[in-house]
Structure formats: C-alpha cells, structure tokens
C-alpha cells in the first residue's frame with residue numbers, strides 16, 4: 001500500500017486520448033463549460049478538472065503554453081501556476097472542507113507523466129479513509145459526485 005504515490009499513476013488514463021492531439025491544448029481552445037471542464041482562466045495558466053479524477057475535486061493547473069518542462073516557461077508563468085495551485089487548495093477547503101491534499105508534477109515518461117508535452121500540476125484532495133469508500137474495480141473508480149456537479153461547484157467558487 002502506498003497511498004501517497006497512487007494519485008500520480010495516471011498515465012493509462014491520459015494516454016487514452018494521446019493519439020488525438022494534446023488534450024490540454026484542445027480543452028483550452030474551447031469555450032469553458034462542463035465539456036472542457038476549465039473552471040478558471042488566469043493570465044498565463046488555467047485550472048481544469050481532471051476528467052478521470054482520483055478523488056472528487058481533483059484539479060490541475062496548466063500553462064496556456066504547450067511546453068513539457070517547467071524551465072521552458074517564463075518565471076511569471078511559473079509564479080502564477082503556484083498561486084493558482086495555492087488558490088485551488090483554498091477553493092477545495094471552501095467547497096469540500098478538504099484538509100489534506102496531494103500536490104505534484106510528473107515530468108517525463110519515467111516519472112509517469114500522461115500528457116508528456118504539456119506540463120501540469122495535480123491538486124488532489126484527500127480525506128481520511130478515501131481509499132476505502134472509493135473502491136477501485138480494475139481501473140474504474142467510484143466517485144461520490146458526478147463530474148458535472150463538481151465542475152459547477154468549483155467553477156462557481158472560483159468566480160464568486
């Protein structure tokens with residue numbers, strides 16, 4: 001059992017759409033709605049719900065720029081990404097009363113990055129016992145809330 005690392009084993013999920021182009025570039029080109037799951041747009045980066053969340057409220061902070069490494073981004077974008085990641089925890093505390101989080105970045109294939117070309121920060125809310133009530137059957141996770149409902153709650157909190 002290694003609960004700390006399990007949120008980052010996401011490559012199978014994100015690889016499903018790999019052959020159709022960069023999922024983040026496709027999402028950011030669309031109008032924000034339940035379809036693209038973008039909850040908030042900043043100047044250089046945005047917040048999106050993970051379509052295959054580890055827990056309800058699993059968010060990602062993504063730069064508009066399609067780059068695979070942090071060091072290819074400018075300092076302003078990196079700073080904004082960290083501010084947005086911090087704001088994500090504030091929002092999740094407000095909406096879900098979350099007290100614990102996993103936050104991390106996978107860079108490169110060996111690290112388990114699913115979308116290799118477009119760097120992103122995962123913010124995963126955690127609760128005591130969440131690995132119990134969200135039992136894994138194969139790779140399908142059972143979540144207590146529909147993704148569309150999570151989207152509306154998170155988006156509304158960001159834009160309140």
Ligand SMILES: [Zn+2]
Pocket residue numbers: 022023024025026065066067117118
């Ligand atoms: Zn991209």
